[in-house]
Amino acid sequence: MGVDEQLLLIRNYNLWSDISDEEYEELNLIHHFIEAKRNEYLYFESHLHNKLYFLKEGYIKIGYIDESGREIVKEIIRKGEVFGQITLERNNLRGEFAQAYKGNVSLCAFNIEDFERLLQQKPGIALRYSKLVGHQLKKVETRLVELLHKDVRSRLAGFLLQLINQEIKPGSTAVVSNFLRHEDIADLIGSSRQTVTSLISEFEAAGWVFFTRKTISVPDVKALQKLVAVG
Template sequence: MTPQFSLETRYWHLRDHQLFRHLDSAELRQICLITNFKSARKNEIIYFAHDEMNRVYFLKKGVIKIVELDVDGNEKIKEVIQKGDLFGQITLDTVETDEYAVALSDAVTVCSFKIEDFENVIQQNPTLAIKFTKLIGLRFRRLENRYTNLMFKDVRTRLLLFLEEWAEKEGTPTPEGITLKNYLTHQDVAGLICSTRQTVTQLFSELKQHGLLDYNRSNIIIPDIKQLRKFTV
């Protein structure tokens, strides 16, 4: 984990976040005094929920996954969190869970607040409270869409919708098509779409055979996102 972040570094990290960028310098510097920052490298655990139940986290840099252990002790991925997203006790109450966060990208930076401190901040800044509520709403809407897909879509369609959403969020246009950094294993993808690793591997091979994507350990390339969308029908 990281070295200490200076007050100036904290200031610029917060200034860059969509939730805080509307605040003036004095307000931001005051908030910097109550934030905690940490960094992690790929595969490092960032936090255990049962050890830090009273914090809300904001992902400043990188990608992480939220996971928990099932009754057999197997890791079950619940959600992928990307830059700008929040996690932890986002409902601002202390609900016990067994989840933990793991860094997926090479470098991750998060900032966090104790719940009571963050409640004081949003009480003093109504605009901040509105922005926070909108972020929570977007997060729950994504989860709602995911669960709707789980209930009403078949596995292949769920995978294709997942790939399309991933491409829209993180895809980089290249001469070969939309390129994604491949930080998820087939087991991770299977957990996110409620399937098995074997099925996901089979579907990836099928999509590759149809020319709808190419992939290796580093990247996933989608030559034509429109063709991928048509394949969902």
């Protein structure tokens, strides 16, 4: 990928959208740009991590290996989201891995010390970063609350609503890319693959959602919202 293409990807990221050309050069953003191939690890549990990653293209799988050796998915990071040391602490990701998922990925990576200096220099970026992290933490909090207080049907409905949130428009079907295995969804909502597969079939039979190999479409958002409310 050429320098111009890299700069275009960086500009398309909300955090850097208001930065001038001079500031791009001053902050040396282009040198923080990296790419990773499908299934490549950005970090793994045996490493110490002091980096922050902003995902520009693709998907990142965040997970860990349990005592039985099974891979557990904690989160799927999508374009426009941040992962790694998002609280700007040091070496607190032991046991966690981040892996390029479903395809190649493009990212912007910072050492914690470098990013802290950047936030001190650019208060506007600091404000946008705090909002970005707050939004992601809110999603995690919502999922934890649902895990504690909702049944699995409601949790699946809530997860799907979170997934399509930015695509919801009154009177139209919300459609997103289908980048998730049923096993991944099960990990993310605290269920089993068999249960998730059964519930998806139930939702499809009711006309609430439709899964294909490439897309997830939700023609009946209100039905899912009702499930979450009563679950």
